[in-house]
Amino acid sequence: MTILDTTWAAAATAVVLIAVPPIWSVTRHLVTLVHEAGHALVAVLTGRRLNGIRLHSDTSGLTVSSGKPRGPGMIATAAAGYLAPAALGLGVVALVDAGRTAWALYLALGTLAAMLVFIRNWFGLVVVVLSGAAVAALIWRAPERFHDFAALTFAWFLLIAAPRTSIDLWAHRRRVRTRTTDADVMARLTVLPAAVWNAFFVLVTAGALGAAVWLVG
Secondary structure, three states: OOHHHHHHHHHHHHHHHHHOHHHHHHHHHHHHHHHHHHHHHHHHHOOOEEEEEEEOOOOOEEEEEEOOOOOHHHHHHHHHHHHHHHHHHHHHHHHHHOOOHHHHHHHHHHHHHHHHOOEOOHHHHHHHHHHHHHHHHHHHOOOOHHHHHHHHHHHHHHHHHHHHHHHHHHHHHHHHOOOOOHHHHHHHHOOOOHHHHHHHHHHHHHHHHHHHHHHHO
16 A cells, blocks of 8 residues: 555544544544643743643543743643644644654654643543553554554544534534633733634644645645
8 A cells, every 4th residue: 555545544534533423522532632732832832831731521621831821922822722733633744754654653652651740630641541552552563554554544633623623612602602712712812802713723724634635645
């Protein structure tokens, strides 16, 4: 099987992981994990203090950091969650396309190991440990020819799930009228309303999906 065949087989598998409701109810936890990891990473990179990460059984999550309550660092941290899955997915596609699949796998394992230090609830701990065990088994137990397929399946899963969850956010905000979502936090930190930030999340994540298709096309 050529790398292009592997790519499209992986993309088709990713669609199933998202489109089938009983499967999506489980796999969505991976999106939440990457979402919260995005908040955490950007918080650290912008000089904020990372206090803890929680992943909940209803697929929600919470990352708590301390520092200046406003300013570029806080804005970047708040924006990172919905953009992180798309950014990671596009990065993995680029690495596999460049023949650097092992880099992507070890980076994932290292990130999960680092997250263990900051997980603050049992459900989150289970999600991170199981994810880390799956990546470790893939690296050291699975045949090498399977690595590209697994990495690309995860990448396309994130790339497709990212715009879906951004669109789901729009529906959730209209239905629940909540003011605690990342888009609402962005609205409080900037002059733009939450709807604009929600649209921004949709456009950027859809753009990342388009860029990945262009990259492998």
